[in-house]
Amino acid sequence: MNFIVQGYPAFAYTGGRPFDVALPAIVFVHGAALDHSVWQWQSRYFAHHGFSVAAVDLPGHGRSPGAARATIGEYAQWVVGLLDAAGVQRARLVGHSMGSLVTLEAALRHRERVERLALVGAAAPMPVGAAFMQAAREDSPAGFDMETLWGHARLAQLAASPVPGVALVGASRQLNARSRAGVQHADLQACNGYRVAPEALADLAVPTLVLAGRRDQMTGFKAGETLAAQIPGAKLVALDAGHSMMSEAPREVLRALREFLS
Amino acid sequence: MAEPGPKPPHPDTLAVHAGQSSDPATGARAVPIYQTASYTLPDTDTAAALFNMETPGHVYSRLSNPTVSVFEERMAALEDGVGAIATASGQAALHLALVTLMGQGGHVVASASLYGGSHNLLAYTLPRFGVATTFVPCGDLDRWRAAIRPETRLLFGESVGNPSVDVLDIPAVASLANENRIPLLVDATVTTPALGRPFEQGAHLVLHSATKFLSGHGIVIGGVLVDGGRFDWLASGKFPTLTEPYEGFHGMVFAEESTSTAFLLRARREGLRDFGACMAPMTAFHILQGLETLPLRMARHIATTHRIVEYLAAHPAVERVHHPGVASHPGHALAKKLYPRGASAILAFELKGGRDAGGKFIEALTLFSHLANIGDAKSLVIHPATTTHFRMDDAALAAAGITPGTVRLSIGLEHPDDLIEDLARALKASQR
Numbered sequence: 100m101n102f103i104v105q106g107y108p109a110f111a112y113t114g115g116r117p118f119d120v121a122l123p124a125i126v127f128v129h130g131a132a133l134d135h136s137v138w139q140w141q142s143r144y145f146a147h148h149g150f151s152v153a154a155v156d157l158p159g160h161g162r163s164p165g166a167a168r169a170t171i172g173e174y175a176q177w178v179v180g181l182l183d184a185a186g187v188q189r190a191r192l193v194g195h196s197m198g199s200l201v202t203l204e205a206a207l208r209h210r211e212r213v214e215r216l217a218l219v220g221a222a223a224p225m226p227v228g229a230a231f232m233q234a235a236r237e238d239s240p241a242g243f244d245m246e247t248l249w250g251h252a253r254l255a256q257l258a259a260s261p262v263p264g265v266a267l268v269g270a271s272r273q274l275n276a277r278s279r280a281g282v283q284h285a286d287l288q289a290c291n292g293y294r295v296a297p298e299a300l301a302d303l304a305v306p307t308l309v310l311a312g313r314r315d316q317m318t319g320f321k322a323g324e325t326l327a328a329q330i331p332g333a334k335l336v337a338l339d340a341g342h343s344m345m346s347e348a349p350r351e352v353l354r355a356l357r358e359f360l361s
Numbered sequence: 362m363a364e365p366g367p368k369p370p371h372p373d374t375l376a377v378h379a380g381q382s383s384d385p386a387t388g389a390r391a392v393p394i395y396q397t398a399s400y401t402l403p404d405t406d407t408a409a410a411l412f413n414m415e416t417p418g419h420v421y422s423r424l425s426n427p428t429v430s431v432f433e434e435r436m437a438a439l440e441d442g443v444g445a446i447a448t449a450s451g452q453a454a455l456h457l458a459l460v461t462l463m464g465q466g467g468h469v470v471a472s473a474s475l476y477g478g479s480h481n482l483l484a485y486t487l488p489r490f491g492v493a494t495t496f497v498p499c500g501d502l503d504r505w506r507a508a509i510r511p512e513t514r515l516l517f518g519e520s521v522g523n524p525s526v527d528v529l530d531i532p533a534v535a536s537l538a539n540e541n542r543i544p545l546l547v548d549a550t551v552t553t554p555a556l557g558r559p560f561e562q563g564a565h566l567v568l569h570s571a572t573k574f575l576s577g578h579g580i581v582i583g584g585v586l587v588d589g590g591r592f593d594w595l596a597s598g599k600f601p602t603l604t605e606p607y608e609g610f611h612g613m614v615f616a617e618e619s620t621s622t623a624f625l626l627r628a629r630r631e632g633l634r635d636f637g638a639c640m641a642p643m644t645a646f647h648i649l650q651g652l653e654t655l656p657l658r659m660a661r662h663i664a665t666t667h668r669i670v671e672y673l674a675a676h677p678a679v680e681r682v683h684h685p686g687v688a689s690h691p692g693h694a695l696a697k698k699l700y701p702r703g704a705s706a707i708l709a710f711e712l713k714g715g716r717d718a719g720g721k722f723i724e725a726l727t728l729f730s731h732l733a734n735i736g737d738a739k740s741l742v743i744h745p746a747t748t749t750h751f752r753m754d755d756a757a758l759a760a761a762g763i764t765p766g767t768v769r770l771s772i773g774l775e776h777p778d779d780l781i782e783d784l785a786r787a788l789k790a791s792q793r
Contacts (some may be wrong), residue, residue, distance in 0.1 A: 244366030
């Protein structure tokens with residue numbers, strides 16, 4: 100469905116059920132140059148199990164018009180704007196990769212709006228290598244290759260897919276390739292430029308889950324471990340998967356989120 | 362300039378490994394044959410989640426099966442697609458593509474250079490269900506363009522036509538498809554991903570008769586439909602089956618559910634569910650055995666074919682050889698560009714002496730098997746006008762590039778000298 104956020108239409112997939120403000124809300128936020136469909140195997144489940152779900156397309160992504168934002172802070176404000184638009188006072192926020200920084204920053208700025216926070220494939224800071232950044236700047240297909248191949252466990256295309264008949268790496272690559280010109284670069288710059296003070300993390304009084312993939316080539320497992328250690332009370336769950344763990348290990352991600360969010 | 366990105370494994374590696382991990386239950390390295398109709402549901406919540414597509418997994422082997430999935434994912438990897446659906450035959454794959462994209466009132470523009478079975482479905486059977494097809498000469502772009510109507514929902518052709526060996530200009534037809542916001546489906550049975558990948562050339566959907574080179578040994582019937590994930594169904598606005606709520610699955614909007622695999626979702630959740638033309642696990646196993654050697658076999662098929670084309674072209678009993686390797690073939694330059702490793706192990710030729718000579722020739726062959734198939738390890742021969750294309754009148758035959766004297770060969774893996782010796786004897790017999 101469409102909301103109006105910061106004056107523009109904003110698309111969010113609601114998991115096949117109407118968005119009901121009376122139910123506890125979960126907002127899912129995708130990573131760089133992707134869209135809501137990365138949460139296919141989590142969002143629909145929660146929408147059918149007592150939650151209202153908004154898996155958003157960030158501005159300039161998927162079905163949401165407008166320009167991609169230059170900073171994580173701007174995306175975080177947009178997510179809070181979405182809560183306002185949906186009439187939701189407090190929500191559970193779930194973010195992946197760049198989306199993990201967006202939800203983290205939203206929680207740091209507006210902790211009263213955040214019931215729980217789940218960070219999937221997260222690292223703070225999230226530095227982006229020069230070759231990757233340059234490829235994205237040039238809108239080169241190499242940028243999508245890098246995001247896709249590093250964004251999955253090594254040689255993921257040789258392994259059986261948990262989604263029968265779907266080639267996860269290929270599907271992710273084509274989702275990336277649909278992003279509008281300049282969006283990947285804007286997103287990578289937002290990731291690369293994001294800084295969070297250790298004191299701010301130490302002060303984050305929001306129940307937090309960090310889901311980290313042991314075979315993550317993009318935001319290494321150690322980065323997730325470090326982030327979890329910096330947030331008081333944060334729970335770390337290790338998964339045998341790469342960075343795109345929502346599709347690489349859909350059942351395991353769902354189990355961890357279900358235990359944490361319910 | 363950006364540095365090149367990390368590269369996926371090469372096709373030879375994908376052919377052996379893609380889509381399969383060692384069996385989690387037993388450690389078996391080969392692909393196990395999961396010969397089961399159904400799957401135990403661990404608890405009622407998981408059962409409901411599986412049925413409602415909240416969680417992925419196997420429910421019933423008509424919809425998916427672990428052995429069949431390995432084949433599907435391997436084909437998707439080889440074609441650089443987003444996923445695939447294995448079907449009971451190549452015909453079932455074509456039918457599945459058509460019914461997923463259109464219903465009554467739909468229209469297809471197809472190359473006239475088609476396998477006889479595909480022509481039957483489009484020309485005779487589907488009109489009864491309200492789907493019409495206009496056939497156009499494979500290489501005549503103006504005719505392709507002129508045939509497109511507001512209700513056209515698909516362009517369809519064979520990468521290399523069977524038996525005419527016409528070469529489809531995939532990039533040109535694909536750009537016509539893009540202009541009209543409709544997808545291009547390519548039947549790549551003759552070329553296989555070992556010789557060319559239609560998605561890289563601009564196609565949106567690919568199908569194969571897996572009976573042929575993919576399995577490679579003439580032992581199974583099977584098909585596969587691969588989604589390139591490159592078509593924007595939403596922007597097109599012409600495909601309500603993918604962009605509007607589907608009453609048959611809880612109002613699901615497939616293009617919303619999965620941006621890049623919407624077509625596959627609908628094809629599996631409706632087409633496989635309701636028409637039921639799924640692949641058996643044993644069949645998938647046999648095809649997978651063949652796929653492992655696809656790049657090796659295709660290289661040999663092509664090398665031997667080129668020797669035979671050369672031999673036949675110089676033979677006094679042969680009027681004309683139809684193969685893109687021949688400089689006078691209309692697809693010669695295009696084939697060089699699209700298929701630098703070779704375009705076809707199928708060839709056709711006209712014997713001097715027409716239909717009678719054709720009969721004598723086929724009956725004098727001993728190594729070539731006279732049968733209706735292509736893409737076997739064994740070399741094959743057939744006379745299309747009296748077999749695969751017998752329903753066509755002379756005009757339709759001519760449009761498909763066939764004359765009463767056309768003989769089609771599918772070159773196998775035997776030693777080329779033995780094949781040439783067999784041909785030499787039979788050619789001599791044909792002129793007596």
